[in-house]
Amino acid sequence: MGHPLMIGPQSKRDRVQEALSAHSNELVSLFSSGMLSDQSMPIIFTMARLNRVKNLTGLVECYSKNFKLREQANLVVVGGYFDVKKSTDREEIIEIEKMHGLMKRYNLHGHFRWIAAQMNRARNGxxxxxxADKRGVFVQPAFYEAFGLTVVEAMTCGLPTFATCHGGPAEIIEHDISGFHIDPHQPDQVAKLLVDFFERCREDPGYWNNISDAGLKGIYERYTWKIYSQRLLTLAGVYGFWKYASELERRETQRYLEMFYILKYQDLVSSHGQDIRSIATPPDDFPNAGCSPFPALNEVIFLSHAQT
Structure with missing residues (x-):
């Protein structure tokens, strides 16, 4: 008797994977501009909003100028619109025009595909x-990235990831172990790092797996929903405790100030032979009047000014 998951010569899992692969190939063809002549080549992939900080056009230019990199991998970019008429954001319009200009200037036909921004999270996955099936990589070329959600998503899918060294990705990735840090201000170095990676993968097919596995390990150790929820509950508990403790501290401080007022302050004023209230009550126009939540402390502040 065959394996329970086997249906004829293929398992259900194989059939599902084939269907997903076919659908993914279709996705790379839909809503896009440009084409990939050799689809057997690995893919350099990036996905982000199309604006100056995300620097998608910077990655395209970096790729375009390095012919050695173009010989080793295709480039697929997901972000923005193709038609400037569809965008109402001035910065995005500038980037759209720049992207079209790069495609024409460097003749990227056959090496580059630009896919419109996708709102379907399942499709993005x-x-x-x-x-990853194409043994490609993910590149996050932003000039600054506060956290790096796409970095976590890519690494979760097993993609070796090259991400900006400015911001959150610098903490997510351990350079040359679970991924690579890149400086978007040094595009030549970025291109060289990618070329070296693909050359090493060609010489040692296991290298791609090593980086992929290390990236997955890092994600499972630090960025799963279970870990996130545990940290959130811990922080909520700590916040609740200190909020309670700080309330206690304020009450104790007020009691101390009242004690100081009764035991020390009254005697100090009386020793000067003046009525306590005539000197201790600050006028309405006194600059520090009302600055403290404790009435006694306000009077102490005023007295210190009056005696000087």
């Missing part, structure tokens, strides 16, 4: 996995 399939794109990551499709690139």
């Amino acid at each position: 399939e794109l990551y996995r499709h690139i």
Whole structure:
């Protein structure tokens, strides 16, 4: 008797994977500009909003200028619109025009595909996995990235990831172990790092797996929903405790100030032979009047000014 998951010569899992792969190939063809002549080549993949900080056009220019890199991998970019008429954001319009200009200037036909921004999260997940099946990489070229959600998503799908060294990704990735840090201000170095990676993968097919596995390990150790929820609950508990403790501290401080007022302050004023209230009550126009939540402390502040 055959394996329970086997249906004829293929398992259900194989059939599902084939269907997803076919659908992913279709996704890379839909809603896009440009084409990939040799689809057997690995893919350099990036996905982000199309604006100056995300620097997608910077990655395209970096790729375009390095012919050695173009010989080793295709480039697929997901972000923005193709038609400037569809965008109402001035910065995005500038980047759209720049992207079209780069495609023409460097004759990227056959090496580059530009896919419109995708709002379907399941579809985005399939794109990551499709690139991983092609033994490709994910590049996050932003000038600054506060956290790096796409970095976590790509690494979760097993993609070796090259991400900006400015911001959150610098903490997510351990350079040359679970991924690579890149400086978007040094595009030549970025291109060289990618070329070296693909050359090493060609010489040692296991290298891609090593980086992929290390990236997955880092994600499972630090960025799963279970870990996130545990940290959130811990922080909520700590916040609740200190909020309670700080309330206690304020009450104790007020009691101390009242004690100081009764035991020390009254005697100090009386020793000067003046009525306590005539000197201790600050006028309405006194600059520090009302600055403290404790009435006694306000009077102490005023008295210190009056005696000087």
